[in-house]
Amino acid sequence: MSKSPRNVPAVTTGSAVAANLARASSKVAGFLETGLQGAANTERAYKSDLNTYAEFCALHGFTAVPADVTTLTEYVAHLASEKPTPDAGGGREKKKGQQPLTGPHALATIRRHLAAIRKAHQLSGHPMPATVDALNIVMEGIARTLGKRQDQALAFTVEELKQAIRSIDLETTAGLRDRALLLVGFAGAFRRSELVDLNIEQLEFTERALLVHLAKSKTNQYGAVEDKAIFYAPNADFCPVRCLRAWLNLLGRTTGPLFVKIPRATPGQMAAPSDKRLSDISINKLVQKRLGPAYSAHSLRVSFVTVAVLNGQSHKAIKNQTKQKTDAMIERYTQLNNVVSYNAAQALGL
Numbered sequence: 001m002s003k004s005p006r007n008v009p010a011v012t013t014g015s016a017v018a019a020n021l022a023r024a025s026s027k028v029a030g031f032l033e034t035g036l037q038g039a040a041n042t043e044r045a046y047k048s049d050l051n052t053y054a055e056f057c058a059l060h061g062f063t064a065v066p067a068d069v070t071t072l073t074e075y076v077a078h079l080a081s082e083k084p085t086p087d088a089g090g091g092r093e094k095k096k097g098q099q100p101l102t103g104p105h106a107l108a109t110i111r112r113h114l115a116a117i118r119k120a121h122q123l124s125g126h127p128m129p130a131t132v133d134a135l136n137i138v139m140e141g142i143a144r145t146l147g148k149r150q151d152q153a154l155a156f157t158v159e160e161l162k163q164a165i166r167s168i169d170l171e172t173t174a175g176l177r178d179r180a181l182l183l184v185g186f187a188g189a190f191r192r193s194e195l196v197d198l199n200i201e202q203l204e205f206t207e208r209a210l211l212v213h214l215a216k217s218k219t220n221q222y223g224a225v226e227d228k229a230i231f232y233a234p235n236a237d238f239c240p241v242r243c244l245r246a247w248l249n250l251l252g253r254t255t256g257p258l259f260v261k262i263p264r265a266t267p268g269q270m271a272a273p274s275d276k277r278l279s280d281i282s283i284n285k286l287v288q289k290r291l292g293p294a295y296s297a298h299s300l301r302v303s304f305v306t307v308a309v310l311n312g313q314s315h316k317a318i319k320n321q322t323k324q325k326t327d328a329m330i331e332r333y334t335q336l337n338n339v340v341s342y343n344a345a346q347a348l349g350l
Contacts, residue, residue, distance in 0.1 A: 046116035053117055066126040067117065073138045079105045079113060080142040107146045110139075153298035155306040156291055161186060162238055164290045173250060173262050173271040178290055180247035181259050181283070183240035185300035188212060188228045189322045192283045192297035198258040200248065208232075210241045214323075226323055259283070305333040 056078060057064040062071040081104060105113075121128050129135075165182065169175045185195055194214060204211040210230040233239035250273065251260075257277040265271030278286070284297040291299065301322065308318050315327045324330060 045112060046119055049113045049116040050120055053113065065117075065120055065124050067121070067129065069129045069134050072114070072117070072129065072135050075117075076110055076114065076135070076138060076142060079110045080146060104146060107143055110142060153296045153302045154294050155303040156295060156299060157303075158307060160291065161303070165238060168290065171270075173265070173273060176243075176247050176250055177259060177262065177273070178286055180240070180244045181286065182290060182300070183238065183243050184230060185283075185287075185297070186304055187230045187240040189301045189304035189318075190228075191301060192280045195259055195283055195297075196277055196280050199256060200251070200253065200258050201255050203244075203248075203258075205241070205245075210244065228321055228323075302333050305330060309334045 053075060054064050056062070056075055057067075057071065060074065062074070064071075118128055161182065165179055168179050170179065181195065184190070185192075198212070202213045202215075204213065209232070212228040212230065214226045214228065230240050230244075232241050236242050250270075251258075256275055259278045261274045261276045261278060261282070262271050263274055280297070287295055287297050287299060305318060305322060308321075309330070315330050318330055319325075319327075322330075322333075324333075
């Protein structure tokens with residue numbers, strides 16, 4: 001969104017912080033600026049959340065920043081409450097791309113809204129309200145009401161992935177790109193933001209595996225290089241390393257974005273890849289096109305964890321690839337909730 005919410009600072013360096021930057025030495029200013037930065041996806045979500053918050057405050061006569069506890073508790077209760085479907089004629093006009101809210105937000109989304117509000121206060125030089133007991137109690141009530149389990153992207157099986165690969169037309173530029181992206185995304189347990197940001201120079205091919213050097217990720221904001229290892233598969237049709245090499249051969253360069261947009265081509269000819277990165281939305285659409293509308297880009301990562309657990313891999317081995325910090329995240333990602341398919345009761349020996 002190009003406009004900042006009314007009464008709410010944009011998720012960039014705010015006026016109070018900007019004044020501090022102006023007075024600080026170049027070293028201090030550099031660290032302060034970096035400390036306020038976050039992942040691009042998070043910043044986009046924050047901007048959207050702050051627009052919603054500003055509209056709510058304007059509608060109810062609340063001061064958005066600095067907020068008091070009453071404002072915050074009313075807002076989170078609003079997000080967690082059932083909303084009536086707007087009347088066909090008298091409801092608020094629906095903005096382009098916006099769906100009318102007919103149910104409560106997820107608990108994780110409400111927490112993200114609060115994080116955005118906290119960031120807005122930080123950028124304005126205002127502290128969040130000191131007395132937050134009431135807010136914490138309300139949030140606990142919301143958690144009990146909505147439940148703490150987050151909706152999770154669906155996991156696919158390896159056979160479903162292979163079937164999707166078999167159906168791809170490899171005589172097209174898009175087909176070669178999509179095959180490489182699906183296989184690398186799954187085998188590397190990549191987040192879609194990581195796939196978007198990948199550059200060719202981050203790839204190192206060795207005899208045993210492809211090493212992907214990640215300088216920064218969602219759980220690694222401090223720039224320490226992390227490696228992912230992607231191994232050769234016996235069948236060349238489903239080998240992420242060899243399929244990626246085929247895509248690189250078509251790209252014909254050794255630097256720059258790895259997964260890029262493809263312009264329209266003359267019928268009967270291979271399209272020339274552009275140098276423009278795919279967006280996170282484009283990758284999501286790509287996965288849905290190839291695997292089906294029930295899946296998303298996050299399914300690549302969720303499926304890796306689920307398949308690895310089913311194949312008896314330890315949490316440590318899985319975390320070496322996913323870069324998750326805790327075993328709890330592994331449990332949350334693993335989709336083994338079908339009580340008939342995955343149940344120890346079927347192996348009691350009766």
